Amino acid sequence: MVVGNVRRAHTVMSARLVLLSAGAVLMILPFAYMLSTSFKPNALVLSIPPQFLPHQVTTSNYTQAWSSNQFGHYFVNSLWVAVVTTLASVLLSAMMAYALARFQFPGRTVAFGLILVGLMVPGLMMLIPQFLLAKKLLLLNSLWGLVVFYTGGNLALNTFLLRSFFQDIPWELEEAMVVDGGGPWTRFWRLILPLSRPALAVVAIFTFLASWDEFTWALTIINDPSKYTLPIGIALFQGQHSTSWGLVFAASAIAIGPVIAIFAIFQRQFVSGIATGAVKA
Amino acid sequence: MASVTFQNVNKRFGEDVVAVDDFTLTVEDGEFLILVGPSGCGKTTLLRMVAGLEDVTGGEIRIGNKLVNDLPPTERDIAMVFQNYALYPHMTVYENLAFPLRQKKVRKEQARHRVTEVAELLGIGELLGRKPRALSGGQRQRVAIGRALVREPQTFLMDEPLSNLDAQLRVEMRLEIARIQRLLGVATVYVTHDQIEAMTMGDRVAVMRGGKLQQCDTPQDLYDHPKNDFVAGFMGSPPMNLLRADLESTDAGVALVLGAQRLAVPSSYATSHHLPRVDGPGVVFGVRPEDVEVRDVSSADSLITRVERREALGAEILVHLSLVDAEGDNAIVVNDSVAVVARPTMLVAKMGPRSGVSVGDHLQVRLNPDHFHFFDMNSGLSLRRGA
Ligand SMILES: Nc1ncnc2c1ncn2[C@@H]1O[C@H](COP(=O)(O)OP(=O)(O)OP(=O)(O)O)[C@@H](O)[C@H]1O
Ligand SMILES: [Mg+2]
Numbered sequence: 001m002v003v004g005n006v007r008r009a010h011t012v013m014s015a016r017l018v019l020l021s022a023g024a025v026l027m028i029l030p031f032a033y034m035l036s037t038s039f040k041p042n043a044l045v046l047s048i049p050p051q052f053l054p055h056q057v058t059t060s061n062y063t064q065a066w067s068s069n070q071f072g073h074y075f076v077n078s079l080w081v082a083v084v085t086t087l088a089s090v091l092l093s094a095m096m097a098y099a100l101a102r103f104q105f106p107g108r109t110v111a112f113g114l115i116l117v118g119l120m121v122p123g124l125m126m127l128i129p130q131f132l133l134a135k136k137l138l139l140l141n142s143l144w145g146l147v148v149f150y151t152g153g154n155l156a157l158n159t160f161l162l163r164s165f166f167q168d169i170p171w172e173l174e175e176a177m178v179v180d181g182g183g184p185w186t187r188f189w190r191l192i193l194p195l196s197r198p199a200l201a202v203v204a205i206f207t208f209l210a211s212w213d214e215f216t217w218a219l220t221i222i223n224d225p226s227k228y229t230l231p232i233g234i235a236l237f238q239g240q241h242s243t244s245w246g247l248v249f250a251a252s253a254i255a256i257g258p259v260i261a262i263f264a265i266f267q268r269q270f271v272s273g274i275a276t277g278a279v280k281a
Numbered sequence: 282m283a284s285v286t287f288q289n290v291n292k293r294f295g296e297d298v299v300a301v302d303d304f305t306l307t308v309e310d311g312e313f314l315i316l317v318g319p320s321g322c323g324k325t326t327l328l329r330m331v332a333g334l335e336d337v338t339g340g341e342i343r344i345g346n347k348l349v350n351d352l353p354p355t356e357r358d359i360a361m362v363f364q365n366y367a368l369y370p371h372m373t374v375y376e377n378l379a380f381p382l383r384q385k386k387v388r389k390e391q392a393r394h395r396v397t398e399v400a401e402l403l404g405i406g407e408l409l410g411r412k413p414r415a416l417s418g419g420q421r422q423r424v425a426i427g428r429a430l431v432r433e434p435q436t437f438l439m440d441e442p443l444s445n446l447d448a449q450l451r452v453e454m455r456l457e458i459a460r461i462q463r464l465l466g467v468a469t470v471y472v473t474h475d476q477i478e479a480m481t482m483g484d485r486v487a488v489m490r491g492g493k494l495q496q497c498d499t500p501q502d503l504y505d506h507p508k509n510d511f512v513a514g515f516m517g518s519p520p521m522n523l524l525r526a527d528l529e530s531t532d533a534g535v536a537l538v539l540g541a542q543r544l545a546v547p548s549s550y551a552t553s554h555h556l557p558r559v560d561g562p563g564v565v566f567g568v569r570p571e572d573v574e575v576r577d578v579s580s581a582d583s584l585i586t587r588v589e590r591r592e593a594l595g596a597e598i599l600v601h602l603s604l605v606d607a608e609g610d611n612a613i614v615v616n617d618s619v620a621v622v623a624r625p626t627m628l629v630a631k632m633g634p635r636s637g638v639s640v641g642d643h644l645q646v647r648l649n650p651d652h653f654h655f656f657d658m659n660s661g662l663s664l665r666r667g668a
Binding site for chain 1: 332333334354355358359360361363365367368369370371380384385400428
């Protein structure tokens with residue numbers, strides 16, 4: 001009986017491992033192939049049969065990608081845009097979420113409803129209205145134009161996520177802080193934000209990724225090559241160099257660096273049970 | 282430092298729930314007031330209204346001379362110990378304790394001094410570097426107490442602050458809190474379910490039921506002269522015995538009819554109390570367990586009882602007695618449909634630890650005639666004159 005169970009558990013476990021491994025391989029394979037290609041000399045990129053481990057390893061794609069047409073400059077542009085967007089969007093949406101989660105004010109439900117609607121409208125539909133707006137605001141062809149609209153674009157989802165997280169923070173904690181003399185600002189900065197680090201980390205990662213990767217809007221409003229962001233820069237490699245895949249992939253690999261860094265930085269914040277021990281169960 | 286005044290305070294939740302009902306009371310400056318009452322009677326709600334965490338539906342609350350009904354809680358300068366601790370989970374014990382001081386812009390050095398001092402008093406000096414989740418329930422509770430005691434507020438509000446501590450720690454904390462309160466001279470409202478805390482810690486005890494203030498007096502007055510049968514039955518452990526009884530006139534005066542037995546009522550009660558007419562509605566008769574004494578011989582002021590249950594508590598034995606008829610057999614129902622009296626024919630007696638009674642024994646008991654209590658059959662109010 002017991003032995004049978006153990007054996008069954010083994011089978012189930014093995015099946016799980018096989019499935020998960022298959023999934024993982026499927027996910028990693030294109031990425032791995034991209035990485036391996038980025039280290040191949042150009043002549044071998046499209047060789048048949050394809051080489052998974054390049055016979056000849058070179059870093060020339062990387063040096064070339066980094067030094068060609070202001071790639072480093074694009075990188076810095078993207079980094080600036082993504083960081084400022086992330087900071088602004090997380091801060092603003094946290095404030096909105098706090099108000100929506102904790103304060104009674106007229107129009108609260110309507111405000112929240114509008115935010116939900118914002119979630120439902122596909123981004124591409126907004127392209128033209130946003131363009132007209134950006135033009136009025138003199139934000140065309142400027143990195144601020146990216147920051148402002150990326151921030152706005154991420155606000156709805158972030159607010160939605162943070163609001164539900166804030167609502168689960170025990171209300172008693174705020175009451176305790178109120179009695180200790182803490183006003184709304186104190187509570188926001190010294191209670192809600194510190195207790196929401198896991199949620200803030202998630203939201204920050206989402207926002208960073210979204211603004212780091214964004215292509216359409218950047219392509220729409222940026223004309224000046226000195227203001228290009230990385231996605232545009234990478235796209236440039238395709239036409240200009242009759243698509244030398246080694247270069248494109250090397251550029252993409254470089255572009256992934258900050259994303260991995262962001263994950264590494266915020267991962268530490270995912271500490272579960274941060275609120276345990278606060279109030280008597 | 283200031284007094285706290287409740288003037289006809291009402292609190293409703295929605296339409297139906299009346300949590301606090303026409304509550305009027307003044308907690309004097311420096312006074313330690315104990316608030317007791319059954320679960321759900323509105324104690325926490327009352328504290329929360331003082332703190333400003335709950336709106337006042339009607340009436341006025343004043344701190345000092347200042348009407349605070351509409352004053353934001355942050356401006357009331359109150360320190361509160363919450364029933365469920367409400368410690369800041371992301372802060373260490375030290376930061377938890379120092380937070381109220383920081384809000385009041387107390388200088389760092391001074392704050393550190395005060396925090397360590399209070400932490401030492403409460404026996405949590407070793408824990409200052411820990412987060413609340415790494416503390417036991419009792420330790421958390423002491424941190425919660427500490428967070429209130431570091432301040433010198435207008436008023437302390439404490440909601441069952443010792444409920445999670447072991448017996449020994451309770452005794453220590455009881456003394457410590459009372460001492461600090463005296464030292465600071467801050468008006469304090471202290472909610473408890475513990476009879477000993479209620480009797481020993483405060484200057485006065487306020488008893489609530491169903492949102493209404495029943496009585497507020499010194500502990501001894503409350504114990505000796507409860508204003509109604511509820512207070513009589515609530516204070517004391519075990520509570521006062523309450524029996525419904527008719528009155529009958531005898532040759533010697535008035536007697537209580539307890540089933541088939543009669544108990545003489547000393548004539549002094551006729552003057553000190555508004556006893557009803559003998560053919561009237563009867564009374565609720567009360568006598569405390571410590572005033573039920575075992576007798577060897579039968580006399581006019583004794584009752585025949587049978588031991589139904591025996592609870593040895595160490596220092597004393599609680600004996601549950603039923604009244605029996607003259608033959609000593611049947612327990613008699615004195616009166617059915619009794620609201621205030623759970624077991625109309627039962628008496629609890631407190632006896633010395635060496636008294637060798639056992640279940641089934643027949644006992645003669647004398648009810649100490651100096652300490653009879655009489656309450657109105659309908660209203661439950663004490664019949665004592667001037668009460
Ligand atoms: N927010 C609320 N909404 C509706 N009813 C409430 C609310 N808070 C309290 N009550 C009700 O008000 C009454 C008084 O509650 P309160 O918490 O003051 O009781 P308590 O005396 O502190 O009880 P305990 O000794 O169990 O802590 C209860 O009937 C409770 O159900
Ligand atoms: Mg309560």
